[in-house]
Amino acid sequence: MTEISYLAIGPVIALTLGVVVILMVEVSFKPSTSWLAATAGSSLLGAFVLGVLQWAEAAEDPVIRFRGMLALDPFAAFGAVVLTVLGAVALLVAWPLVLQQGRRAAEFVALVLLSLTGMILMAAAAHFIMLFLALEVASISLYVLAGFSRETAEAGEASVKYFLLGSFASAIFLYGVALSYAATGSLSLYGTAAFLSENLLLDSAALLAGIGLLIVGLAFKVSAAPFHMWAPDVYQGAASGVSGFMTAGAKIAGFAALARIAVTSYAPYISDWAPAVGVIAAISIVVGTLLAIAQSDIKRMLAYSSVAHAGFILTGLVAGLDGVPFIWFYVVTYAFQVLGAFAVVSVVSGPAGTRSPLTDYAGLAQRAPALAGSLALLMLSMAGIPLTAGFLSKLYVFREAVDAGYLWLVLIGAVASVAGLFFYLRVIVLMYMNPQGEQTAGAAGSPGVSDSLRIALTGVAVVTLAFGIVPGPLLDVVTTALPL
Amino acid sequence: MDFNVLSLLIWLPVAGAAIVIGLPRRRPELVVPVAFALSILTLGLAGFVVVDFDLSNPGFQFVEKTAIWSDLGIDYNLGVDGISLFLVALTSFLFPIAIVASVNITDRRKEFMATLLLLEGALIGVFLSLDLILFFVFFEVLLVPMYFLIGLWGGERRLEAALKFFLYTALGSAFLLVGIIFLSAQANDQFGSPTFNYLELLNLDISTTTQYWLFAAFGIAFAIKVPLFPFHTWLPDAHTEAPTAGSVILAGVLLKMGTYGFLRFNLNLFPHAAVELAGFLAALAVVGIIYGAVVAIVQPDIKRLVAYSSVSHLGFVILGIFALTSQGVSGGVIQMVNHGLTTGALFLLVGMIYERRHTREISAYGGIQKVMPLFAGFFLFTVFASAGLPGLNGFVGEFLILLGSYARHPILAIIAAVGVLLAAVYLLWAYERVFTGELDSDENRALTDIGVREIGILVPIVALIIFLGVYPKPVLDRIEPAVERVLDRIEDRTGFDSPLRISDVTTDGVEVTP
Numbered sequence: 001m002t003e004i005s006y007l008a009i010g011p012v013i014a015l016t017l018g019v020v021v022i023l024m025v026e027v028s029f030k031p032s033t034s035w036l037a038a039t040a041g042s043s044l045l046g047a048f049v050l051g052v053l054q055w056a057e058a059a060e061d062p063v064i065r066f067r068g069m070l071a072l073d074p075f076a077a078f079g080a081v082v083l084t085v086l087g088a089v090a091l092l093v094a095w096p097l098v099l100q101q102g103r104r105a106a107e108f109v110a111l112v113l114l115s116l117t118g119m120i121l122m123a124a125a126a127h128f129i130m131l132f133l134a135l136e137v138a139s140i141s142l143y144v145l146a147g148f149s150r151e152t153a154e155a156g157e158a159s160v161k162y163f164l165l166g167s168f169a170s171a172i173f174l175y176g177v178a179l180s181y182a183a184t185g186s187l188s189l190y191g192t193a194a195f196l197s198e199n200l201l202l203d204s205a206a207l208l209a210g211i212g213l214l215i216v217g218l219a220f221k222v223s224a225a226p227f228h229m230w231a232p233d234v235y236q237g238a239a240s241g242v243s244g245f246m247t248a249g250a251k252i253a254g255f256a257a258l259a260r261i262a263v264t265s266y267a268p269y270i271s272d273w274a275p276a277v278g279v280i281a282a283i284s285i286v287v288g289t290l291l292a293i294a295q296s297d298i299k300r301m302l303a304y305s306s307v308a309h310a311g312f313i314l315t316g317l318v319a320g321l322d323g324v325p326f327i328w329f330y331v332v333t334y335a336f337q338v339l340g341a342f343a344v345v346s347v348v349s350g351p352a353g354t355r356s357p358l359t360d361y362a363g364l365a366q367r368a369p370a371l372a373g374s375l376a377l378l379m380l381s382m383a384g385i386p387l388t389a390g391f392l393s394k395l396y397v398f399r400e401a402v403d404a405g406y407l408w409l410v411l412i413g414a415v416a417s418v419a420g421l422f423f424y425l426r427v428i429v430l431m432y433m434n435p436q437g438e439q440t441a442g443a444a445g446s447p448g449v450s451d452s453l454r455i456a457l458t459g460v461a462v463v464t465l466a467f468g469i470v471p472g473p474l475l476d477v478v479t480t481a482l483p484l
Numbered sequence: 485m486d487f488n489v490l491s492l493l494i495w496l497p498v499a500g501a502a503i504v505i506g507l508p509r510r511r512p513e514l515v516v517p518v519a520f521a522l523s524i525l526t527l528g529l530a531g532f533v534v535v536d537f538d539l540s541n542p543g544f545q546f547v548e549k550t551a552i553w554s555d556l557g558i559d560y561n562l563g564v565d566g567i568s569l570f571l572v573a574l575t576s577f578l579f580p581i582a583i584v585a586s587v588n589i590t591d592r593r594k595e596f597m598a599t600l601l602l603l604e605g606a607l608i609g610v611f612l613s614l615d616l617i618l619f620f621v622f623f624e625v626l627l628v629p630m631y632f633l634i635g636l637w638g639g640e641r642r643l644e645a646a647l648k649f650f651l652y653t654a655l656g657s658a659f660l661l662v663g664i665i666f667l668s669a670q671a672n673d674q675f676g677s678p679t680f681n682y683l684e685l686l687n688l689d690i691s692t693t694t695q696y697w698l699f700a701a702f703g704i705a706f707a708i709k710v711p712l713f714p715f716h717t718w719l720p721d722a723h724t725e726a727p728t729a730g731s732v733i734l735a736g737v738l739l740k741m742g743t744y745g746f747l748r749f750n751l752n753l754f755p756h757a758a759v760e761l762a763g764f765l766a767a768l769a770v771v772g773i774i775y776g777a778v779v780a781i782v783q784p785d786i787k788r789l790v791a792y793s794s795v796s797h798l799g800f801v802i803l804g805i806f807a808l809t810s811q812g813v814s815g816g817v818i819q820m821v822n823h824g825l826t827t828g829a830l831f832l833l834v835g836m837i838y839e840r841r842h843t844r845e846i847s848a849y850g851g852i853q854k855v856m857p858l859f860a861g862f863f864l865f866t867v868f869a870s871a872g873l874p875g876l877n878g879f880v881g882e883f884l885i886l887l888g889s890y891a892r893h894p895i896l897a898i899i900a901a902v903g904v905l906l907a908a909v910y911l912l913w914a915y916e917r918v919f920t921g922e923l924d925s926d927e928n929r930a931l932t933d934i935g936v937r938e939i940g941i942l943v944p945i946v947a948l949i950i951f952l953g954v955y956p957k958p959v960l961d962r963i964e965p966a967v968e969r970v971l972d973r974i975e976d977r978t979g980f981d982s983p984l985r986i987s988d989v990t991t992d993g994v995e996v997t998p
Binding site for chain 2: 380385386387391395396398399402403407410411414415417418421422425429432433471472475
């Protein structure tokens, strides 16, 4: 337990090195953007390779390192691998935005890498203090990224809103940690688990309040209702080039942290927290779906749909440890879908644009068939149509929830996915069927797609289809990506 | 079997869609011949299955099984029995016709033909799947090509109709999916491993209360598809706004997924609930028969009239199935095929005249049999078939259904017989208003009769209508063993005694068991 394992922090070291090099070289030499791309790319590649090495090591012998601070287990390794890939795709998507930033380009790239380190640590943290620090590293970088195009009023608003509500959520999380510590005397996730399985609490009120606050704090981060109010404004206000990364990254890291806490530390109390998670899931699904129907801006629509998807992912959590592989399956495939969807948005309404009315998409199929085709595929997948990853994700979490006795939640989810079709299909109708009267002047002209974005979108589309038809490989991986 | 003919039936059209999309854009004249050839090839495969079908085997034939996601119990599992055999045959028969009927589509023709072929593959997949998830995947995924078919190439109110169609049917599928997952959870409890295999799920021991809930979950999905009376509101819009090929496929095959689902899943998996609820569903079916017919009488739009006639005709199928007698169920199966042929033909005919005159208002026509004698002949023939004239196919199905349901629900059968009469009323009255009387408008006088291509479309259907009306034996021989097996299973599971079992009757028609 005491020896230092560099492998346990390998991906984080690679990313942090990348950040340091980028910032220092930027200050003294003003390098070109292609140098920036090369540095960020090699740092991400290094993190990826180290993540795979972690996997190979942890699959044999999962351990906890750094005096109980970090877990080196398949769960953490999988998180690191997925997040580095996500970061790489996100940078490809955001590259047109990076090119527009001029002298601030290096800061942008550094912030993306920095938030990734926080996210990777969130998936690996085995200690509440470590988890809190990781959460803050990830969140603060995202607050800055949200307001990065600070010239627009919306970006400023998004950043401030995200910062205030996010800090509020962090405080709630911290309060939950304090209460849990008061009840168990341990700040380690695994120490808490050990204490709870060996001792019977006479009065579990403080512990349950602590668990409740922890769940609320993380529900805030993954934008589950009723703690979702910031999401639409932030995703709309942030530059389209980064909205996708903010949504996807926060979801993966947030759910990783939530799943690890729930199924390790508080596993003995599953009959207490699972109903609460079920209720939050149901509220998220219903609220997200209903409000998404009412949106006329695609970024707000995607934000509310991400609230609904947070609910669907939580549906898998009610099954405890059995549901973890399918939470991974859902959150990973969804993360790439939402990244792809925002990538299309960043082309149609400009990488630095904030507003993106649905009418901009009228007749997109004629102007940019490839763009419209990939957005249509992503919409169908998010709606859960078979032969896409979105369908299987829903099938898996529903099945786990039914097995765990949450039939009511699955019924709500199934009916809501039908209501969800309404707004996903509306985008397709606008792009392909182009009803008269909805065409606006802003919709004219063919948007140019950069090469980096084309690669990213193709990748996302292939992944969405491939895992929708042949989920086996990913399923094999996620079923072993369990916490220690 | 040396080759996997069922897989080929599903994937040949799907591959065909890819081939059609891949055709060079400079050669638009290739699209229709290639699509047609592919659909004829599929028809040939279906014909092979019909001929090679073993009459003495009441179970599933040509079975293929590969585990795809074994840890979840999801298999790629196909098979055909007497119930699905003719639905597959009907599907592969109607698609070449639908393709030839659509040669005048110039807007995105490649995409249109590819969509049709995709639809064909998915539809055949629905009827052949023996794994519930596989069934659901095909069931749900075919909404997408159908949605585009209506939404891209439909009539004036196509967007509304397409959305209504999609949302309605998807709502039903949501309950279906929950039911399927719940069923597999039951399998997990009872067998120790999850499975979605239909044949294994048949061995489940499901409590009566649970059967009611599951029957309802599956039933709503299928009732919307059929559509059974209170769930029919999507149908007139979708049928009317769809392009001709879309209407033919929608009425001819898509609706049969609902009746097929009832017969395959609700009757077999939940026999207790099926026996208890049979009277209720038969009553709903009869309401649909009368309601559909009465509403059809007053339609001013000829395509809507045919659409409502589907509500009425599909009511007969449900009535036959829930009679739970040999004749009723067999009649229901053969009537599915009959309705596909006659209503398909009616939609084709309506499409032909719409292409010439660009209106569906009955009042705009009148006396056109003078300028279109051939067309009028085909139309009258189809009307007779649809109204159940003896000697044509509709009679065989309706007679069997009424015979079979009289033994169980005599009053309902009598009311349903009125529906046969009403069918003659709305169809013949429509014929009278469109074809007879004074030829008083210049536009109508300028109409030209149907040409060789259109005759070529109609003749195969007419031939089958006569064949099935005169000599339905080869078809019934293949249907009956499978139907008997369903009824045996219900009697075995529930102690229900179905009257009028064919197995109770000797060859010379004398009952040997009381």
